[in-house]
Amino acid sequence: MRALLLILLPVAILISGNAHADSLEPSLVDRHRGVVFAAVEPPADYSPDIPLLPSADAIARLKRGLDRLESGAPGLSTAIDRLRKAGDVVIVYYPVFPARQTAAITAAAFYPQFFNPASAEDTFLVFFGRYGINWSIDDIALVLAHELAGHGIQHLEKRLPAPETIDTDPYARRIDFECEANLYTELALQQLHIDPQAGPHARHRRALEQRWCKPFIDWLSRNDPVLAEEWQHKNPDVSKLLPALHRFIEAVAEHGIHQAYRPETLEQARQAAASLRETSGSSLYLQGRQALTDGDIETAIAFLELSAEKRFNRANLLLAEIMLTHAPGGPYIDQARAYLETAQAQGSVRAAERLDALGDRNTVD
Numbered sequence: 001m002r003a004l005l006l007i008l009l010p011v012a013i014l015i016s017g018n019a020h021a022d023s024l025e026p027s028l029v030d031r032h033r034g035v036v037f038a039a040v041e042p043p044a045d046y047s048p049d050i051p052l053l054p055s056a057d058a059i060a061r062l063k064r065g066l067d068r069l070e071s072g073a074p075g076l077s078t079a080i081d082r083l084r085k086a087g088d089v090v091i092v093y094y095p096v097f098p099a100r101q102t103a104a105i106t107a108a109a110f111y112p113q114f115f116n117p118a119s120a121e122d123t124f125l126v127f128f129g130r131y132g133i134n135w136s137i138d139d140i141a142l143v144l145a146h147e148l149a150g151h152g153i154q155h156l157e158k159r160l161p162a163p164e165t166i167d168t169d170p171y172a173r174r175i176d177f178e179c180e181a182n183l184y185t186e187l188a189l190q191q192l193h194i195d196p197q198a199g200p201h202a203r204h205r206r207a208l209e210q211r212w213c214k215p216f217i218d219w220l221s222r223n224d225p226v227l228a229e230e231w232q233h234k235n236p237d238v239s240k241l242l243p244a245l246h247r248f249i250e251a252v253a254e255h256g257i258h259q260a261y262r263p264e265t266l267e268q269a270r271q272a273a274a275s276l277r278e279t280s281g282s283s284l285y286l287q288g289r290q291a292l293t294d295g296d297i298e299t300a301i302a303f304l305e306l307s308a309e310k311r312f313n314r315a316n317l318l319l320a321e322i323m324l325t326h327a328p329g330g331p332y333i334d335q336a337r338a339y340l341e342t343a344q345a346q347g348s349v350r351a352a353e354r355l356d357a358l359g360d361r362n363t364v365d
Contacts (some may be wrong), residue, residue, distance in 0.1 A: 023158075032063045033070060034084045039093040046096060050130060058093040058133045065140030068090070073191035076184065079149035086156055089121030089148065094223045097129035107132025108143050110151035124152040127181065138194055145350075175294070176249050179213040187238040196234065214296065219248050248265035281312030289318065297326060308342070316343035317351060333358065336362025 026038040034062040039055030042048070044161050053061075097105045119318045126147045132140070154160040154177055183203060189196045196205055209217060209231060220228040227244055230236035301322060307315035308325030316339045323336035337358055343351035 028059055028060055030063075033066055035066060035089045035091060037062055037091050037093075042094075042096045048130060050134075052095045052130055053133050055093060058128070061137065061140060061316050062091050062093060062128060063134060064137045065144055068137050069144050069188065070140035071335050072193075073145065073188050075191055076149045076188055079153055079184070080144075083124045083152050083156060084149060087124060087153075090125040091121065091128065091134060091144075092125065093128050094131075095130040097127045098124075098131075107135060107139075108147055110147040110155070112155065124148060124155060126152075138192065138251065139200075141192060142185050142188050142194075146181045146185045149188075150184040151177070154180065166364070170242065175212060175215060176245070176252065178243055179208070179216050180242070180249075182208045182212045183238050183242055187269060190235050190238070199315045213245075216248050218244055219251070220244060230354075242351070281307045281310035281315070282311070283314045285318070288315065292318070292322065292326070297322065308339070313343050313348050316340065316346075317348065317354075320351075 009085040024092070027041045028037075028039040030037045037059045070080065080089065084252060099108070102210060106129060108126055110124075110126050111286070116231060126144070128140075128143075136335065138318035151160060176220035182204070186196070186207060186208065188194075189204075194201060196202070216229060216286060219227065224244060229242060266332055284303045288300045288307060291297075301319065304315040304319045304322075308319060318344070320336040323332040323339065325331065337355065338356045340351045340358070344355060
């Protein structure tokens, strides 16, 4: 992904008026509704996995998507207008994006940094790739709502976590900011009068409730049960949910993710993990690692303890890491050392190296 951004950096500079002679020039640049549209041709030796839409046709579709969004969704148009007043809103069609595709389709992405701090602060740029450009005009409008009204406003308000933080810290708040962007998608569905329970849009609601906004919903159920009932409605009141989400994000920042996300005590998490049908050491380890990635410390420990009991040694190593780095109130040196000694006794060379690194350190009071 870094390589792709470096390739496109000259394009961002060129569009903002600071071109260099050796810049990669867009094949087509246009302006519509105060937004810059650009298309960049793929390299001559590029072999696409699907037929590519011509640049002029792609730009026309992106304009229609923006028209659909701004004419039909006044709440979203107001948000995008904030971006226009603050800087340059740029929508780029670059068919090489994404570099490769996995099971999930990547339609577009918001990149505020560009590895150029001088222009990133007041530039709001969205890449559309070869897949997303072929979506329906309604769906293009929904993607623009997500990327511009969602992530664009986060960037404008300097609330979007830095990419390097997201990459290295499993507790970075990416999931909460994706929840916010998805709430703007929900608002666009409502204002554009698109049935949220039809076809792919039903999958959006499930993903919102079961993944992106699940920690927020869990927190809301404990702290404001009346507002939490909005999720039972076909069209939840996004204007009420967004301020509550911001309160949740503040609670995470103040009290820590382990407290804000989950209601379960460690003992309750252990009981839930023990009740699972799938009890292989590797499966329990993977579930524990996923819980750690989601910020649920208690569930992570519960799964990993069960995995370690089945002599799945990687679980001991990860438990030690949790005690040293992630557990609230830590580091817990003695507990970490115990996990590492168990792993060493079962033949782990890595555990022995980490024990040497621990030396005579003691748990912090």
